[in-house]
Amino acid sequence: MVSPLDRKLGRDLWRMKGQSLAIAVVIALGVLMLVMMDGLVNSLDQTRAAYYERYRLADVFAPVKRAPDHVLRDLAAIEGVGAVEGRIAGGALIDLEGEPAPIRAFAVSLPDFGTPRINDVYLTDGRRINPSRKDEILLLDGFARARGLAPGDHLSATMNGARRTFDIVGLVQSPEYLYAVAPGELAPNDANFAVLWMSRDALGAAFDLDGAFNEALIALGRNANLDAVIDAVDRVLDPYGGVGAYGLDDQISNRFVSEEISSLRVSARSVPPIFLAVAAFLLYIVISRMIHAEREQIGLLKAFGYSSLEVGVHYFKFVLAVAVGGALLGCMFGVLSGRGMVELYLDYFKFPFLVFNVDPAAFIIGFSASVLSASFGGVVVLRQVFALTPAVAMRPSAPADYTRSVSFSEQLKKVLDQPSRMVVRRIARQPGRAVAAIVGIGSGMALSVAMLTVLASFDKMMDVNFSVLDRSDVTVSFVEPLSDKTLFDLQNVAGVIEVEPFRSVPAILRNGRYSHRGALSGLISEPRLNRAVAADNSAIFVRGDGIILAEPLAAKLNIAPGDRLTVDVREGRRPTLELPVVGVTQSLLGAPAYFELGALNQALKEPGRVSGAYLRIDSAKADDIYVALKDMPAVAGVSIKSKARGAFQQMMDEGAGGMRYIMAAIAAIITFGIVYNSARIAFAERERDLASLRVIGFTKGEASFVLLGELGIITLLALPFGIALGHYLSLAVSAGFSTDLYQIPVSFAPASYGVAVVAVLTAAGVSGWLVNRDVGKLDLVASLKTRE
Amino acid sequence: MSEPAPKPFAPFAFRSEDVTKVYGSGAAAVHALRGVDLEVPRGELVVVLGPSGSGKSTMLNIMGGLDRATSGRVWFMDDELTAMDDAALTQFRRRHVGFVFQFYNLMPSLTARENVELVTEIADNPMDANEALALVGLEERANHFPAQLSGGEQQRVAIARAVAKQPEVLFCDEPTGALDSKTGRAVLRVLKDVNERLGATVLIITHAAATAAMADRVLSFADGKIRDVIVNKTKLDPGEIQW
Known part of the structure; x- marks a missing residue:
């Protein structure tokens, strides 16, 4: 049996469906960002760890000029070293038919017997090499696909000055080359950098390293001290031309991946809270205004004998329904868009598998942030309502007191007609409310400014680097x-x-x-x-x-x-x-x-x-x-x-940088949501006044002016605020996007501000138009008979 | 409605023929008006009586250009209201009609004088806002906001606002409904003054049957029709009305 109050709740939600949905969507977007980005970071982190573990990626890499194989025993004896493998690695230039420029490649040896104990590879096509066949190679999957090569094809490469032709027998992915970057370059380029794996004998012959190795791979044992191991390895290899051992953290592919993940993590921690805060703020304003409008009904309920608590719970349910609805929507679409993003990353990083996995904390944070902020808005206003006795609450509220509002000088009175004075007085009478609206719209705009500035800064960075x-x-x-x-x-x-x-x-x-x-x-x-x-x-x-x-x-x-x-x-x-x-x-x-x-x-x-x-x-x-x-x-x-x-450019567009487009889009939607909600609320509050004006003989346009004049002024006031806040937000967001590998300079991009201004004005225009249609539909008779 | 000046030939401010109004449709249809024929001579003070739901407010809303009839015709002077579009009805309200409501409907963000000026700014031939306030005895309180005025004062500001444009017709829907008897009498006195001094046709909806004693004509509504029309030979002064 549904209680009458719950039925009222359902009908209220339906009656205010437009606005409820608008708020829910803003909340949903904040939660969406949180869930999507957190899920993405979490998934990448876990997948990377699983991949490294399953394919036994080395903990320490120790390049050396030439060390005889017996040195491996000395390395294995170092305290903390779990396993050692020596291999031969060297540069190669691939000569592809139809491609004038030589393609840089890296050749890596595989052990003659069995699979590698360290740095194994994942076979995506074909078979592993036969160690006795010196012309068989495995080729990096990404390069092969970019160049249309497959097992059975041949490939000629120059190593150490000698040119040879190889048979491709298999394609592989490797945790060592998640991010396949040519030495000296900053971005991976599938088509222009290759890695090939071949038998140790063949590579030893090519680089004159028979019975020797030029890179030691080391897996650490439990509780090993990385720095101590590196120092010990350097001491052992020093006589043989050790170039300096380094840990996984300095390994180039891992470093790129880590940078990418940590940059995503910074964005995931810094950006969604901003979105969520704006959404929460908006919700607070709307809920408090809405409860204020329900004043009489609250008095009525209390007069019937409902306790303050029961009435409070009723309105709290409304708040909860919108907040939870928004949060649910956000979680759902967060997971969906997270999955979509993961697909992109699967392709971007060469993970053989990737599981989308959201940390439950993200759901909890998203939910509680929306519900808490919503409740806060509700509680503040309900307290005022509870303080009223039923009789007072039921009586139509006295005319809002404008006594302490602006008084106009005689000169000003000549300039401002009555509708204008209404607009100005309304803003001046409740400066707190006006400021709140200005902050709300300004924040939304600042989000857009920041995202656009970052977009422009990426381009600026590219331009400075590659042109200047x-x-x-x-x-x-x-x-x-x-x-x-x-x-x-x-x-x-x-x-x-x-x-x-x-x-x-x-x-x-x-x-x-x-x-x-x-x-x-x-x-x-x-x-x-x-x-x-x-x-x-x-x-x-x-x-x-x-x-x-x-x-x-x-x-x-x-x-x-x-x-x-x-x-x-x-x-x-x-x-x-x-x-x-x-x-x-x-x-x-x-x-x-x-x-x-x-x-x-x-x-x-x-x-x-x-x-x-x-x-x-x-x-x-x-x-x-x-x-x-x-x-x-x-x-x-x-x-x-x-x-x-x-x-x-591709890396910027597809990787963590690609996120900026999504953020810019969401920022735009949130901005619109805020402006539209402000307009809707203003309309709801003034419906009766507007109807009175229409009855007196004001045209729709004149009545709209009273409504939209306020929105217009608030929007205009929000612009400079949004620009200033946007500037500081840009700094924060750019810092979040910057990594060790590239810095995003915050360049003053007038276009970003211009676009954001136009976006806000457009949002205001469209919102005004949407609300204005309702001015035309005002029920003159009904709104004069009843209060609220 | 291009000519604002009243046409001298029309003896009636309002005339209607078989006006009906139906809300909703099918089984849920509510027949608010079931064929109303009336004539309101110019310059009269008319009191409209009837129980709730009898159709009196609906009829006045239609005559005031706030609502539309389902069928039938209504004329104001020589112009047919039932044939006007929204814009024309807005102009009709703007030029010829003043409204006084039970809940005053003042703009809280404007002072008493500014509330009156709201109307005088858009009217063709308004009186001075101060003059209008003087008419209702509120010239001293012109610079007060509605929040600083009592209920009776607010209603008098609403009347000043309604009369300031020198309307040909003044519609008052329960103008004393929210007031005590003393204040109510004062408001009625103002309405009578307006009727006599400006020559405006005044229509007052009320539940207080005693008010009928001050009217030139009393229309009684019942079940969506006019039950009877009484023309008073002798009228009482508002001050003599027993509440």
Whole structure:
């Protein structure tokens, strides 16, 4: 048996269905964001962990120049080491038919017997290699699909200067190459970077490493101390040319994935609460106004003998129905859209499996946040209503007191007619309410501004990096540091316009307890093709008397100009250098440390060495140049900027960056929801006044002016507030989106503000129009007979 | 309704022929008016009596341009209200009609004078707002907001607002319903003044049968029809009415 009060509840919900739904949707969007993003982060985290575990990804990677196999026993003896495997890994250039540019690849050995104990691979197609067949390879699934290669196809590759043809027998995915990034590039590009796995014998022969290995993979035992193990491994491998062992955290693919996940996590923690807070605020306003409007009915119920508690519970149920409805909707669509996002990520990261799994905490937080905020709005107003005796509550409420509202000077009175005065007085009489509405609309707008600014900032970042910083067309890297005479060979290739050498030296940068594993970039003193620039885009000249650090790197190392930086060089004789920091510069991509090329070579005591060069080329002759480069034995890799930029853009659009589009869309919807709700509430409150005006002889337009004038003024006042709040929100959101790998600069983008302003005005216009239709439908007779 | 000035030829402010009004349809249909024929001469003070649901408010709403008849015809002077569209009805209310309601319906955000000016700003030939307030004896309280006025004062402001445009017709639906007898008499006195001094036709709906004594004409409604029409030979002054 449904109680009469519950029937009233059902009818009230139905009567106010438009507004109830509008609020529920705003709540739902906040909860949706929370559930979707939390689920996404949770799923990625768990999937990654499961994948790593199932395919036994190494905990420590220890590259070395050449170590005999027996050294593995020494490594296995280190305390904390659970398992060791030695393998051979080296660069390769793949020559594909119809592709002029050489494609960079990485060749990795598989053990001759059984499956790898560490860094196993997941076979997606074909079969594993037969160790006795030296020409059989497994190919990275992503590359194969991007290039239309399948088991049974052949592939020719140049390794260590020798060109060979291989049979592809299987396609694999690997936890080591979730994010397949060519060395020196920042974004994965399926079609332009390959990994191939082949027998250890074959690879040993190719790289002259028979009976030796050039990379040790180590799985840690329980309770092992990572730093201690790394130190011990470095000591063991040092005599054999150890480049420096590093943990999984520094492994390139894992680092990208971690960055992506942590960037998502930051967004998941910072953005949905903002959305939810705006939704909660809105709900609070609506509920409190609504209960105020029910004043007489509350008095009536109390007169019938219902207790304050019973009446309170009745209205609380209404609040709860809207809040829970919204939260449920949000959870449902959150899970749905989370699943959709997971599909995208499945494709983006090369996970063989991915389970969508929302932490129950997200549901609980979403639910309680909506219900609590809704209840708060209800309770505050109910308390006022309970204080009234039934008789007073039932009597039509006295005319709202405008005594202390604005009084107009005679001059102003000449300007403002009565409808205008009504609008102004209404706003001035309850400044709190007006401020609340302004804050509400402004917050919605700020969300839009922030999301749009971030969108613009992504583009700005791309532009600065690929147009201002890096003005080269092609980057060529050599197999090892070579004499700078090699540059003449490059210069002589027809179509090459300009050649600018660089030296990149792997190094660990230290400042006390802060360290960074990266590289020193040796550039010529006045670089033209790949420059360091200050915040105003003016070029910074690289100096020979000290290092210039990228801003995020200086922050990471906690170092400032004037301090001295310790540089552990991990190449050649591997000296440790003490160099002064002489400047800090803007960098949006990566974390470079610049040093003048000559000074760097001098410090390394290796004069005249270069590791590669930036080229500016005649684009009409690009294909010929690529072919020429492919034939140069010294060339280890060719990175084409347009492709790198495309890959980066793709990464921004598809990965964590893609989230910004979704957020921008949701921000727009929330903004509209707030404006529309404000208009609806204003209409509900003034229905009777408007009907009176119509009866007196005001036209629909004139009556609408009284209603919409207020919305208009509030909207206009909300604009500057939204712009200011949006600015600060942009800062916060950009920081959330920035990672170690790229920074999102907050650029003042007038267009973002302009678009947000237009969006808010449009929302106001559409809301006004929707509500205005109801002014035309006002029942003049009915609204004059009854109060409320 | 292009000519605001009353046409001298029409002896009646209102005429109606067989007006019906049905709310809802089918089994749920409510017949509020079942064929009303009436004539209201210009310049009279008419009291409309009848029990709740007798159709008197419905008829006045139709005559005031607030509602539409289901069938039948209604004329104001020579213009047929039942043939007008919404915009024309709005103009009709704006130019010719003043309303006084049981619940005053003042704008809480405007002072007494501003509430009157609300109407004078859009009327063709309004009197001064202060003059209108003086008419109801409230010139001293012109700058007070409704919240600062008593119920009777609010109702008098509502009357001032209604008469300020110098309407040809004044509709009053239970104008004394929310007032005590003393205040009620004062309000009726104001309505009579308006009728006599401005020559406006005044129609007053009331439950208080005693009010009929001050009318030129009394229309009694019952069951959606006019039961009888009484033309008073002698009228009482509002002050003499026994409540």
